Amino acid sequence: MELDYKVVFAKRKTLTITVERDRSVVVTAPEGTSLEKVRQVVESRKLWLYEKTRHAQKYNPLPHAPGKELVTGESLLYLGRQYRIELVDDSNHIQFAQKFLVPRSVASKPSLFRTWLMARAEEKILPRVAIHAKNLGVEYKEAKIGDGKYRWGSCTPNDNVIFNWRLIKAPMFVIDYVVVHELAHLIEQNHTPRFWNIVKAQAPTMEKAKMWLQSFGNLLEQDI
Incomplete structure (x- = not known):
C-alpha cells in the first residue's frame, strides 16, 4: 500500500x-x-x-460540539474550565471575572472574542515559554502565538517557536507540556527516547497532558 x-x-x-x-x-x-x-x-x-x-485514540476525529454563540447562559472553555457568558450593556470591552462579561455590541461579532482569546494566549503562554526555556537551558529566536490548523505548537528550522492560540482553552499543565515539547526540539529534533526523557523531566504531567489532548483536543479547535 x-x-x-x-x-x-x-x-x-x-x-x-x-x-x-x-x-x-x-x-x-x-x-x-x-x-x-x-x-x-x-x-x-x-x-x-x-x-x-x-x-x-489520537487521530480519529471526535464529534465536535455545536458552535458556540455569545448569548447569556452559554459557556466557553478557558484554561481548562467552562465559564458562563453574561451579556452586559455598560461596557465596551470583554472582561473576565470567573465568567465572561461580554458587551452586547460584541455578541454579534465572534471574531472580536477570538481576538480577545488570542491576546490572552500571548499574555499567559509566552511567559511560560521564557520560563521553560531558561529551565531547559535553550535559546529561541522568537516565540509567538499563531493560528496553525493542525498543530498545537511548532519549532521552526530557524529556532522560532509558535503556539496555537486555541491552547488558551486548555489547562495550564497541558499548555506547559506543549511548550516544553516544542522547546525540547531545540535539543533533540526527533521524537527519540532522549527527547521524551527531556520532556518528561521538565513536564512531569506529560502523560496526563497527552491524554487530555486526546480526549478534549477537538473542543479546542472551535474558533470560540
Whole structure:
C-alpha cells in the first residue's frame, strides 16, 4: 500500500517526519536532499507511520460540539474550565471575572472574542515559554502565538517557536507540556527516547497532558 506524504525542504541538518492531527504525513528535509533519499527514509519508517496514522485514540476525529454563540447562559472553555457568558450593556470591552462579561455590541461579532482569546494566549503562554526555556537551558529566536490548523505548537528550522492560540482553552499543565515539547526540539529534533526523557523531566504531567489532548483536543479547535 502506498503512503502519501508531503516533502518540505528547509535550512536544517536533519530529516524529520511528522504525522499531523489530520493524519497527513509531512517530511521536512535539508535543502538539497534528493527525493529518492526521502523515499528511502519514508520506506524505512513505513510500519511506524502506518501505526501512527491509524492510531484510533489520537487521530480519529471526535464529534465536535455545536458552535458556540455569545448569548447569556452559554459557556466557553478557558484554561481548562467552562465559564458562563453574561451579556452586559455598560461596557465596551470583554472582561473576565470567573465568567465572561461580554458587551452586547460584541455578541454579534465572534471574531472580536477570538481576538480577545488570542491576546490572552500571548499574555499567559509566552511567559511560560521564557520560563521553560531558561529551565531547559535553550535559546529561541522568537516565540509567538499563531493560528496553525493542525498543530498545537511548532519549532521552526530557524529556532522560532509558535503556539496555537486555541491552547488558551486548555489547562495550564497541558499548555506547559506543549511548550516544553516544542522547546525540547531545540535539543533533540526527533521524537527519540532522549527527547521524551527531556520532556518528561521538565513536564512531569506529560502523560496526563497527552491524554487530555486526546480526549478534549477537538473542543479546542472551535474558533470560540
